[in-house]
Amino acid sequence: QVQLVESGGGLVQAGGSLRLSCAASGRTFIRNAAAGWFRQGQGKEREFVAAINWSGGSTSYANSVKGRFTIFRDNAKNTVYLQMNSLKPEDTAVYYCAARGVSYYHTAPEEYEYWGQGTQVTVSS
DSSP states (O other), X not given: OOEEEEEOOEEEETTOOEEEEEEEESOXXXXXXXXXXXXXXXXXXXXXXXXXXXXXXXXXXXXXXXTTEEEEEEGGGTEEEEEEOSOXXXXXXXXXXXXXXXXXXXXXXXXXXXXXOOEEEEEEO
């Protein structure tokens, strides 16, 4: 079984930064798996934020975070990161890490088999 554990969420003022981490354990195949970050605001549907292929050489971002967020990974540590800069109140949500058992990413949440428990990010104005 693959387990994903997010960390790094918290409360930050608008314009601030946070770095989320997603540590994978359970099976070594996760190093060859694509990963993504999704978020879900209160009363909203889960939405795509960013994704990365297995090697880290290809990434994708939602338009709302492009230029402010960066997804990257350290396969030696089985960890995927989301660096969030210039945070806005509208970025407030529970952020989820996800992984899928193929090397290329997807932007649809239903394409991911493994999910973390989520970490809360709150941006105050």
